[in-house]
Each structure stands twice: as structure tokens, then as C-alpha cells.
Amino acid sequence: MESSTAREGTIQCIAxxxxxxxxxxxxxxxxxxxxxxxxIARSEGTSTKEVEIEALKQGIIPWRYLRNTGTIGLDxxxxxxxxxxxxxxxGGLGGTVxxxxxxxxxxxxxxxxNDRFTEVNLNRQLMSTERNLSEYKVTVAAKRVGQINSAVTxxxxxxxxxxxxxxxxxxxxxxxxxxxxxxxxRLVVEKACRQLAIPYVYASVAGSGGQLMTVFPExxxxxxxxxxxxxxxxxxxxxxKIGIPPATPAMMATLETQEVVKIITGIGKxxxxxxxxxxxxxxxxxxIELRR
Numbered sequence: 001m002e003s004s005t006a007r008e009g010t011i012q013c014i015a016x017x018x019x020x021x022x023x024x025x026x027x028x029x030x031x032x033x034x035x036x037x038x039x040i041a042r043s044e045g046t047s048t049k050e051v052e053i054e055a056l057k058q059g060i061i062p063w064r065y066l067r068n069t070g071t072i073g074l075d076x077x078x079x080x081x082x083x084x085x086x087x088x089x090x091g092g093l094g095g096t097v098x099x100x101x102x103x104x105x106x107x108x109x110x111x112x113x114n115d116r117f118t119e120v121n122l123n124r125q126l127m128s129t130e131r132n133l134s135e136y137k138v139t140v141a142a143k144r145v146g147q148i149n150s151a152v153t154x155x156x157x158x159x160x161x162x163x164x165x166x167x168x169x170x171x172x173x174x175x176x177x178x179x180x181x182x183x184x185x186r187l188v189v190e191k192a193c194r195q196l197a198i199p200y201v202y203a204s205v206a207g208s209g210g211q212l213m214t215v216f217p218e219x220x221x222x223x224x225x226x227x228x229x230x231x232x233x234x235x236x237x238x239x240x241k242i243g244i245p246p247a248t249p250a251m252m253a254t255l256e257t258q259e260v261v262k263i264i265t266g267i268g269k270x271x272x273x274x275x276x277x278x279x280x281x282x283x284x285x286x287x288i289e290l291r292r
Contacts, residue, residue: 092126178202
């Protein structure tokens with residue numbers, strides 16, 4: 001635990017490193033640069049994340065989060081930096097969620113995936129490139145997060161989430177985000193989230209559309225869409241027939257990320273007890289109220 005003297009030293013360094021910024025709208029901010037935050041972390045023997053949190057507590061905003069705080073405030077940004085989010089699957093949905101959460105400033109990301117990138121991923125999976133084909137997705141994702149936000153801690157599990165390991169892999173997370181591509185795994189994740197008493201943000205994509213729902217431990221959840229778990233439930237949906245163009249997972253991942261942010265900060269209303277249906281071809285967003 002950081003001593004009172006050490007904390008006072010960090011606070012003093014932050015105050016001395018802060019600079020004034022006059023926004024175009026005329027509002028003044030006290031800000032601190034990434035370079036100075038990292039320098040303080042090294043000199044004080046702490047992490048950049050802890051320096052950023054301490055700065056925010058003193059009303060000094062790290063430059064990287066300045067455009068966040070107008071929406072979620074300083075307390076919201078602190079809550080994000082102090083949070084842990086698990087993303088199950090690092091492909092089309094999950095890869096984009098990971099990128100956005102890193103930019104938003106979620107302090108700890110748990111990334112779970114046992115797959116490698118292949119050429120078929122190049123059309124829609126944000127982190128896949130021609131140069132990293134055959135590399136493990138979790139390895140690429142962890143490296144990408146480090147390039148985006150060095151304050152974020154990343155824990156990777158290069159394995160498939162199953163009923164046997166789900167609770168262990170998700171333990172410590174405050175929210176779980178869906179980056180999966182099959183129903184059976186989603187049901188496993190939902191069950192584990194209930195057992196761990198944490199919210200689960202579900203999303204799926206097919207063609208030009210997608211669907212989303214946030215499930216708290218006490219909610220009915222996926223059974224309100226698919227019915228009770230059984231062997232007759234389909235493993236995959238329409239995506240196997242109509243494909244997935246690049247805009248669809250990016251769109252649904254954005255909505256997922258917003259759900260995660262709402263849950264952590266308490267700002268906004270999560271999509272509970274309803275299924276959000278998005279169709280880009282019709283420019284339509286519909287809500288279906290579900291059984292509570």
C-alpha cells in the first residue's frame with residue numbers, strides 16, 4: 001500500500017507538471033501530458049495508471065481523457081481506470097470492443113481467445129492485418145492495447161472458455177463483454193456471470209444487422225430470446241449464410257462499449273430487459289421488450 005508520504009510526493013509532482021488549457025468554448029482545464037505522467041510514475045515508483053487516477057482526483061485531466069470527461073466527468077473516468085472488464089473473443093466484435101475500451105481508459109482488460117488470425121478475418125476484424133496472419137489474437141490484442149494506452153493492464157488467456165474454466169477466467173472482472181460467434185459459448189458465459197454476480201453485455205451480428213442486450217445476474221437474459229438451454233438450439237445464426245461485412249461488427253461493438261461504460265460509470269441507462277435490433281440497410285433501430 002502506498003504510504004501517505006509517497007502519495008503526497010506524487011500529488012506534488014502532478015501539481016507541478018500540470019498545465020493550463022483554454023478550450024475553444026472558453027472553459028479552462030488543468031491537464032497533464034502522457035510524457036509527464038509516465039515520468040512521474042517512474043520517479044515515484046508507481047504506475048502511469050495510478051498517476052492518472054491521482055491527477056483526476058486532484059481535478060487535473062490527463063490529455064488523453066479530456067474528450068471523455070465532458071460526457072462521463074472526472075469521477076466516471078476514475079471509475080473506468082479502476083475497473084476490470086473481460087472480453088471473451090478477440091475477433092470482429094471483441095477486437096473492436098478491446099480497442100475502444102483501451103481508448104476509453106478501462107484500467108484492466110482480460111482478453112480470452114484461443115484462435116489465430118486467418119485471411120477470412122481481414123474483411124472485418126480490426127486487429128487483423130496481412131502481416132499478423134497466423135498469430136494468436138490475444139497476443140496481437142495485448143500488443144495493440146499497449147500501443148494505444150500504456151496505462152491499461154492486460155491479462156490474456158490463450159484458451160477456449162468452457163463451462164469448466166469460465167468462472168476462473170472471468171474472476172475479478174466487473175463486467176463481461178461478448179466477442180463470441182456461437183450461442184453455446186454465450187450461454188456458458190451468461191451462466192458464469194450469474195454465478196459471479198457480474199453483468200454481461202451480449203451482442204451478435206449477421207449481414208447488415210445486429211442485436212444487443214445487457215444482462216444483469218438477476219435478469220432473465222438469453223432465455224427470453226432463445227428459450228431454455230437445450231440440445232436443439234442452433235450453434236450459429238444467419239451469419240453463416242449471409243456473411244458479416246466490416247461495418248456491422250464495428251457498429252455493434254460500439255454499442256457494446258457504451259453499455260460497458262454505462263455500467264461502470266452509472267451514467268446512462270443500460271439496455272436491460274430489452275433486445276436492441278439494428279438494421280443498417282433500413283437505417284432502423286428497434287427495441288423489443290422482454291420478459292422480466
